[in-house]
Amino acid sequence: MRAVTIVDGRLEWREHPDPSPGTGEVLVRVRAAGLNGADRLQVAGLYPPPPGAPADIPGLELAGEVAVLGAGVIAFSVGDRVMAVVAGGGQAEMAVVHERHLLRVPDDVAWAEAGGFAEVFTTAHDALFTQCGLTIGERVCVHGAAEAASTGRRCGPGHSKPRPTPPGGWKPRSFRCWPPGA
């Protein structure tokens, strides 16, 4: 396969061995892969990928079709449209992803949209519901509301006030930031 490859701080389109799915993993034929801030850091040598992720192929999210099933995969079939956050190596023609990390791409969602979905919306969902324990209808304050991950956060409550109130206590403010860029 070919992949975006970091070579001395530059990007090249280079040949690599095809990855092979292990137990519980699938090989995804990548159709789209979004860029994220950490990718730039990795190119600059400032973001060492986690163990097991390719050091020279960036890419933290992808969308594509399941091409090969590893042993023991139970929830997906060859040809399924999937998307995922990955530890690295997403910006390649093929990538291996554990089936636990796969999300199904709805039928009407284009590849480009699916390729930019997983990182943003997983980050936003994690921040709002897993880390902060918020529930539907609660008010939130979104910093950097025009930034990509905030696109996901804005899909929650529309109005905001600080939570928790920061030291010094600024006055609660309400605003809307929708549609994006508003």
Place this chain on the structure above:
Amino acid sequence: MEAQVLPLLAAGRVRVPVAATFPMADAGAAYERFAAGSKLGKVVLV
């Protein structure tokens, strides 16, 4: 995510703004666009 967010994506109530797409083989240009700022939404390699 699967229970709360994917249904919204499937129904079109949540969209992913895509600022630009580039061929994967042209990643250098995509990273330049990403770094340039003044974009709204994702830069995506396809």
